[in-house]
Amino acid sequence: MRANRLLTAVVVALSCVAAEAAAADIAAGKAKAAEVCETCHGAGGNSTSQDFPRLGGQYPDYLAKALRDYKSGDRKNPIMAGFAKPLSKADIDNLAAYYAAQPAAVSFKQ
């Protein structure tokens, strides 16, 4: 009985670790970015057009929040709403992780 509980605890703990590790898949984010984002936001999120923000090197939690807000309509932009609505939570986390991991197009500035 006690052994079973211990085993359960270990399994739960391990699956939490696995879930954490699976939270963001940069390779999947790269594939999704190529499919959906790159035309405007540029290779590696280093957009060359003034109209489209640079994403490379941005903080991942900010990028994910922006996508969630476009998806929910809290941030109102007809173009981005169209792209964000079909994205799953995993897509959003993967895209955020991918762009955050690119060479910094944006940088911290005081």
Added chain:
Amino acid sequence: MNRTMLVAALLVAALPAAEAIAQGAPVGDAAKGRAKTQMCQGCHGIDGWRTAYPEVYTVPKLGNQHQSYLVTALQEYKNGQRSHPSMRAIAASLSDQDMADLAAYYAQSGEKMAGK
């Protein structure tokens, strides 16, 4: 008659351009923008700073961002297209010239660009 019509056509064609000039977006001055960053620095001036309300996330890096995107972001906070309460309050206090100056300043590369 032909001449009148030509003049009328030219006037109509010139209207959008004249309107754009009249509404002319202010030209940003980075040095003036630097002097206006007091309101920004409490969050954007601390690398990795997280905003706590209404949601916890890291405030974005602004250095080397596109100038016109930065102006658009501030305008969208001012007009309510973006909802973050602190940014809405700050943007509401900014003139178009302030926005242009701040955008010109932040569009320059950040201090950590070379090191990263």
